[in-house]
Amino acid sequence: MMNHLNNRQAFKLQNEGRSSARRELRVKLLLASFLLALFLVPLTGWAGNEAPLVAEDPVVEKRMIELTQNLRCLVCQNESIADSHADFSNDIRREIRAQIRANKTDQEIIEFMVERYGDFVLYDPPIKPTTFLLWFGPLILFISGLAYLIIYLRRRRLQVEEAVPLSENEKKQVEALLNENK
């Protein structure tokens, strides 16, 4: 144990010089990221914010996170409400926590969100006429590709079968050509 500590101290001493250079680098990086953050402050009031502390009730929190993982944050659209630190998502999470405590079902909470923000808020869009293309488009593309491939292969096979065998004369010509480069 002592030995181990001494080793670490020796290591520390050795690295004193290097670590001060590293500290300087770290300060620079910190400054750079701060400046970068300044540029990233959006103009339209969609500012991000620190995540609030995990709520007191872990059961409510777990259900809330499960629900919000499938809901889109409308401010930062590629993040789920569970992941987002935007003010908007904070508010929605707070609202959903309150609804869970009020014994609302998952279905009721999802409906609450869709009534206000539309289907766009769902990462899993419902199947209805406006989303048919979205749901079945890839399948249609796949089937038409497959159909094209089958037709193409069948046509080619027919062509191969129909091919007339070479005559004796032609065979000689082929051999002559093949032997030319030998």
Next chain:
Amino acid sequence: MMRFMLPLVAFLIMVVFLFVGLSLNPRQVPSPLIDKPAPVFELRQLHEPEKKLSSQDNLGKVWLLNVWASWCVACRDEHPLLVHVANAGIVPIYGLNYKDERDTAIQWLRQFGDPYTVSIVDPDGRVGIDYGVYGVPETYVIDKQGIIRHKQIGPVTVKSLQETILPLVKELQGQS
């Protein structure tokens, strides 16, 4: 001939789809509240906190609900237009002061002008959630029956006023 036409046609279809995709604004999420009754609220007024205003108080007239905040930079862009509309007496504008501090909000109105018939206060954004607010400023056109007829996401512009909001207001005012 067919050999060249097929890929060309496929390519052109793709170009059309991608072009349409480029011209869409992902920020403009169509609101499901259009043509639905405006969510009911009863909120304290900004200037006279002891008084409240209910959305039901506005039944029978066409009105605009403008969601704003002193921290919202884009609100400053649209503000002169709102002041202009209010001064011309075309349509009453009600302000929903969204997640703001009372003092800074009043100070902000003093500085930039106050177009609002009444400003009401939504300090925790709860009414904002009911209205599906996600990017301030937003403006709702609400008719005499209390139905939301239009939602402008982001700042009101001269173009959106002239082409959409004002003609709609005029049409709605003409209805009984």
